[in-house]
Amino acid sequence: MLYKILLHELELNRHIALSKFYMGQFLMDKMNINFEIISNLINSSIQIFVSYAGQVLGATLILIIGFYFAGKLSKISRKNLSRIKKIDPLIVPIIGNIIRYGIIIITIIAVLGQFGVQTTSIIAVLGAAGLAIGLALQGTLSNVAAGVMLLLLRPFNTGDWVETGDVSGTIKEVGLFTTIIDTFDNVYVSIPNSSIWNSTIINHSHYETRRIDVDIGIHYDTDLDLASKTLLKLADDERVLNKPKEPQFLVMKYDDSAIVVRLRLYSHTKDWYALYTDLMRKLKPALDEAGIEIPYPHRVINSKNLV
Numbered sequence: 524m525l526y527k528i529l530l531h532e533l534e535l536n537r538h539i540a541l542s543k544f545y546m547g548q549f550l551m552d553k554m555n556i557n558f559e560i561i562s563n564l565i566n567s568s569i570q571i572f573v574s575y576a577g578q579v580l581g582a583t584l585i586l587i588i589g590f591y592f593a594g595k596l597s598k599i600s601r602k603n604l605s606r607i608k609k610i611d612p613l614i615v616p617i618i619g620n621i622i623r624y625g626i627i628i629i630t631i632i633a634v635l636g637q638f639g640v641q642t643t644s645i646i647a648v649l650g651a652a653g654l655a656i657g658l659a660l661q662g663t664l665s666n667v668a669a670g671v672m673l674l675l676l677r678p679f680n681t682g683d684w685v686e687t688g689d690v691s692g693t694i695k696e697v698g699l700f701t702t703i704i705d706t707f708d709n710v711y712v713s714i715p716n717s718s719i720w721n722s723t724i725i726n727h728s729h730y731e732t733r734r735i736d737v738d739i740g741i742h743y744d745t746d747l748d749l750a751s752k753t754l755l756k757l758a759d760d761e762r763v764l765n766k767p768k769e770p771q772f773l774v775m776k777y778d779d780s781a782i783v784v785r786l787r788l789y790s791h792t793k794d795w796y797a798l799y800t801d802l803m804r805k806l807k808p809a810l811d812e813a814g815i816e817i818p819y820p821h822r823v824i825n826s827k828n829l830v
Contacts, residue, residue, distance in 0.1 A: 582637040589630025597623035612681040614674055616696045666700045669720035673697055683728035687719050732764060733795045735788050737802050740781030742816040747774065747782075753813040754786040757805055762794040781818045 601619040605612060674697065679685050683694050685704065692706035702719055704712045727733070737757075741750055751772035758770035770788040777783075790798045810817060 578637045582634045585630060585633050585637065589626060589633070593623045593626035593630070596626065614697075616698055617670070617674060620699050663700065666716040669716035670697060670699055670702075672720055673702070673716060678724045679726045679729070683726055685727070686725040687714070688722045690714060727795075728792050731792055732767070732789050733792050735786075735790060735795065735799050735802065737786040737799075737806065738775065738783055739785075739806060739810070740778060740783050740818060741810070742818045743780075743782060745782065745815050747784075749813060750784055750815055753809055753815060754784065754806075757786060757802055757809055758788050760798065760801075762790050762798045764789045764791065780820060 597619040600622050601615055604615045604618060673679075679694050681694050681696070685692070685694055687704075690704055690706070690712050692704040692710075692712065695703040695705050697703075697716070701713045701715055704714060706712060737754075739754075754772050755770055763770060767789060768787075770786065773785040773787060775783040775785050786802070807817070
């Protein structure tokens with residue numbers, strides 16, 4: 524009985540050993556297959572890297588150099604063109620942007636050419652992409668079209684005092700997409716070109732000269748000759764022009780409690796605002812010195828005692 528038990532255990536141990544042997548052989552074969560696959564992948568990756576390393580390096584260098592020169596040449600062109608008096612400062616930023624984006628497009632085409640992409644294919648793709656982008660960005664492209672119209676018709680120039688919509692300030696720059704205006708309280712305002720093109724543009728700096736009208740109400744007892752002499756004396760300023768007309772004293776209307784008179788004169792546009800504020804500041808002291816009263820509304824209240 525003991526002998527049979529020993530034989531059974533030996534047979535069991537033999538089967539276990541054989542199982543371990545075959546399992547180990549299977550794992551070794553499997554590992555050999557995996558090692559072979561990994562080795563093939565590594566070799567393929569190395570071959571691809573060696574084959575395209577020059578192209579990737581060249582494309583990277585072209586991209587870096589192209590973007591660097593795009594920004595650099597744009598700045599240089601703006602700086603040099605702004606020194607030429609015959610070129611309108613309004614179009615200088617546009618030319619700078621065209622140079623920058625043109626170099627960037629050429630750079631991208633050169634990078635794609637490094638990888639064997641044909642130029643004709645690139646142009647076809649760019650055409651299709653341009654059509655798709657144009658349909659998707661109609662509002663943006665309308666700003667470009669409006670910017671071109673502003674440059675062609677030139678309703679204003681750089682540095683002009685302009686009112687458009689609810690914005691008032693000086694024109695700093697007209698770009699491909701937006702116009703930059705600096706307000707008088709030193710606020711930066713960027714307005715889409717299409718918004719300016721579709722709204723009323725009031726250019727206070729378009730003409731070299733501007734008219735100033737100063738209205739004031741004087742008492743009915745005032746001598747008009749004295750009022751005329753007093754107001755015309757205010758026009759004794761080197762900033763006041765005698766053309767297109769000399770300073771004038773005008774009686775505008777007769778109100779309920781005052782005669783409204785006007786001092787009308789002309790000045791250079793650059794002196795207009797400063798001269799206007801100076802006249803308004805000097806007006807009342809001049810009338811007080813001449814003894815001319817500035818009336819103001821009075822209300823008389825009568826009361827009756829009812830018994």
